[in-house]
Amino acid sequence: MSSVPSHARVVIIGGGVIGCSVAYHLTKLGWQDVVLLERKQLTSGTTWHAAGLIAQLRATANMTKLAKYSQELYGNLEDETGVATGFKRVGSITVALTEERREEIYRQAGMARAFGVDVEEISPAEVLKKYEHLNIEGVKGAVYLDKDGQGDPANIALALAKGARQRGALVIERTKATGVTREGRRITGVDWESGGDTGHITCDHVVNCGGMWGHEVGAMLNTNVPLQACEHFYIVTEAIKGLQQLPVLRVPDECAYYKEDAGKMLLGAFEPVSKPWALDGIPADFEFDQLPEDFDHFEPILENAVNRMPMLAEAGIHTFFNGPESFTPDDAYHLGQAPEMDNVWVAAGFNSIGIQSAGGAGMALAQWMEDGAKPFDLGDVDISRMQPFQSNKTYLAERSTETLGLLYADHFPYRQKATARGIRRTPFHQHLLDRGAVMGELAGWERANWFARDGQEREYRYSWKRQNFFGNVAAEHMAVRENVGMYDMTSFGKIRVEGRDAEAFLNYVGGGDYSVPVGKIVYTQFLNHRGGIEADVTVTRLSETAYLVVTPAATRLADQTWMQRHVGDFNVVITDVTAGEGVLAIMGPNARALLEKVSPNDFSNATNPFGTAQEIEIGMALARAHRVTYVGELGWEIYVSADMSAHVFEALADAGADMDMTLCGMHMMDTCRIEKGFRHFGHDITAEDHVLEAGLGFAVKKDKPSFIGREAVLEKQEKGLDARMVQFRLTDPEPLLYHNEPIVRDGEIVGYLSSGAYGHALGGAMGLGYVPCPSQSAAEVLASSYEIDVAGTRVKAEASLKPMYDPKSERVKV
Missing domain, CATH: 2.40.30.110 (Aminomethyltransferase beta-barrel domains)
Known part of the structure; x- marks a missing residue:
């Protein structure tokens, strides 16, 4: 064992492929005093038993960029380190057994071309030419990616570790991180134990690469890292005479993948209902361990596989393997700076794609740590998307039964999670259900996505074509365009910024002008130093010293964290008040007429022009009316304290009945906003999209003397x-x-x-x-x-x- 130094610039906790990649990439950037602590041996958690599939194509452009980087890195690691990674570009085939799956994979093929990935749609006959052992009965179509590959997971990790060591990193095995010292929002040191010896290492940064231990390591570091270990099954056959190298094969409609390896076949499964493991904690002595076989659980997969790959019926089973892997609540891994701490970083929870993701994830995190800013948009995996409640163990146990299976489920648009639901409910929840709401979930919030008609089933019927709610949303859409609609916006984040420096602080952190009268609403962005968009919000001045920042539901924590990290010497207090108020949007040409029926206040342009808010009476309650819109119609968002929210809903619903007011859902809001060209944060505008190229220059007050991103805005304006x-x-x-x-x-x-x-x-x-x-x-x-x-x-x-x-x-x- 290498001796543990007394200080490090960074301590990396966890020696799987991810931890080794972070160490490798930090040293590649020139970092010295890099220390990696591994509780047992390198790769002894999940990495050693990974299947080693290395695909290029992911769900978004930047995730694909990271996967392609991993592949290119692994192809060169052996020359650099002398450690054989077993990396081979064998290609991959994904076959569709249904028309819906064919549409999905053909859409993915189009996406691949847009992302610069070589892909080819192939017929069942062409599949058979590339994979002679396959029974192509029922195959509707397939896609082929010739540069996909496979590798030796453990050796990839060991090669990364060696590369890090060659540049000065200390990779220390059989040394467990047992505790930390902390000052405010920083970890100042890590306690360790090894073979009865104990010690302490001070540090500037800590990286949680704990894999399936990431949740408990996160708790030790005062951070929220929601993930859960699940059992993952595969079998390896005896050697099959004459078996040659084959592409990786995926048959998602049968929950199966196949890989030829050294003349044997590996069959793995992502079954629809998975088995969470170690709900009471991972055994302390876990190291290169297997879990008990469960043939009954695997048998349905095997039966389909024998039909799909008839040679399996003749091949003996050499290994029946069951090992744990970590899964997150949304099937995206965790990467980035932990919101709760200023020097804690996370790379964990890789949902069975750790090998193909490790190279790119390590590179991106290292660059983020080096620059103090994301190298490009990483919103898909940014740890700040996770909500505090998602660390709840009961929640993780229930949700993880579903997430493993979702890897090979049909990835239909609008697909909703089925497990761990009903956690965050708005004050209008039951009222909406009573009136036909079909709920979706975002950041734990139950939200009415559309409303069923009387006698219509209240659930999704998924498809790539028009889904069963298409006509319902069309009716809601046209009600807002032609009459008046009401929908629940409570889930949107509400962050109160107050203090004597609130105006000056917001003028620094945001691109808009917040030196406005009380009651003025400013649509604005928070920019980074490249002019990219970190947040897309509205800011309402409530008083001389207080503002309300309204954010998308999914980014409330990220947006609040962004502000907190830029407070500096400004005298402000930043508080999440999302749950304190219910919000009802009243939108459409007759919105003013509806509000006038329930409120004595003046909603005219003279008193309440667009972009202003006023305190109002409504029914027998008090509220605040914000005249803004995300659907492109006359309208108001009504903010009312949670205790009076139900009453206000009833008053509006009763008054609206005579006007044929329509209850609407989130899908309607999306269809209306895209007609109006309103941007959607996380899709249309991200941290790497320049605010001027996004067409949002009108929201930036370039003549302000100082705000984050000002120089990048002026430079882009000058250069074009x-x-x-x-x-x-x-x-x-x-x-x-x-x-x-x-x-x-x-x-x-x-x-x-x-x-x-x-x-x-x-x-x-x-x-x-x-x-x-x-x-x-x-x-x-x-x-x-x-x-x-x-x-x-x-x-x-x-x-x-x-x-x-x-x-x-x-x-x-x-």
Whole structure:
């Protein structure tokens, strides 16, 4: 064992492939005094028994970028370190056994091309040429990626560890991190124990790479890292005579994957209902351990596999393996700076894709630590997306029964989690259910996504085509466009910023001008130093010393953390008050008439113009009316304390009955906002999307003397835009858009849609996406012809830089 030094610049806890990758990449950036502590031996948790599948394509462009980086890294590691990684580009095939799955994988193929990944749609006959052992009965289609590969997981980790050691890192095995010392929001040192010896190492940073121990390591570091170990099964056959190298094969409709390895076949499973493991804690002596066999659990997978791969019926089983792997509540791994602490970082919870993700994740985290800023948008995996309650052990046990199986489930649009539901409920929850609400879940919040008609089943029937709620959302959409609708916005984050420096602080952290009268609402962004968008919010001045920042539900913690990390010497207090108020949005041409029926206050343009808030009486209660909109119509958001919320709902519902007011859901809000060209944070605008290229320059007050991102905004303004956000509408009303569909400009793929939905008032599917256009004017961008690739079919699209619906925003200001 190497002796543990008394100080390190960074202590990495956990010696699986992720921890080794973080150490490797930090030293590659020149970091010295890098110490990795592994409780047992390197790879002894999950890494050693991973299947080693290395695919390029992930669900988003940046996750694909990280996966491609991993593959390129592993191809060169052996030359650098002398450790054989077993990495081979054998290709991969994914087959579809249903029409729905075929649409999914063909949409993924289009996405791959937009992301720069080589992909080929192949017929069942072509599958058989590449995989002669496969029974292609029932195969509807397939995709082939020739550069996908497989490798030796343990040796990849050991090669990364050796590379880190060669540049000075200390990789210390059989040394467990047992505790920490802390000062405020920083860890100052880590206690360790090894073979009866104990000690303490002071440090500047700590990285939690604890794998399935990540949850308890996170608790030790005063951070929230929700994940749960689940059992993962595979079998390895005896040697099969004449078996040659084959592509990796995935048959998600049968929950199975296949890998040839040294003349044997490995069959692995992601079964629909998984088995959480070690709910009472992982045994202290766990090291290279297997879990008890459960053949009954695996048998349905094996039965299908023998039919799909007949040679398995003749091959003996050499190994029946069951080992634990960690899964997160949303099947995305955890990466980044922990919201609760300023020098704690996380890379854990890799949901069975740790080998293919480790290289890229280690690179991205190391660069983030080096620069103090994300190298590009990592919102999909940023640990700050996790809500505090998600560390609840009962919640994790229930949710993890589903998340493993979701890896190979149909990834339908709008698919909702089925487990661990009903945790966060708004004050209107039961009222909405009583009136036909079909609930979805976001950040734990139960939200009405659409409303069923009398006699209609109140559940989703998923499809890539028009789902069962399509007509319901169309009716809700048109009610808001033509009459009046009401929907629940309580789940949106509400953060109170107050103190004598509140105005000056917000003017520094945000791009807008917050030196405004009490009652003024400012739509704004928080920018990073590159001019990218860290948050998309509204800020309402409540008093001389207090503001309310309203954020998307999923980013409340991230947005609050961003503000807290930039407080510096400003005298402000930042408080989450989300649960304190219910919020009802009243939207549509008759919104004013409805409010006048329940309130004596004046809602005229003279008293309450667009972008202002006022205290009101409503029914027998008190509330605050914010005149803003995310649907592009006249409307108000009514904020009312939780105790009076139900009463206000009843007053509005009763008054609205005579006006045919329609209750609406979140899907309606999305279809309306895309017609209006309103951006969706996390899809259309992210940390790497420049605010000017996003078309949001109007929200930035460039003449302010100092705010985060000002220099980047002025530089971009002077140099010109490299890309523009464009709105599209398909001219064929039948196809549907979701996101990531390739944008084809004059016959060439130039990008992909960042978001998509159906424009019911405009009669076609719509999308937003960035079109690269360096040195090109707006007129030149629009002079081109555009198509959108929908599952391999190119569909003509109209393009606009202005909102296609009400481009002058006249309807919101009437």
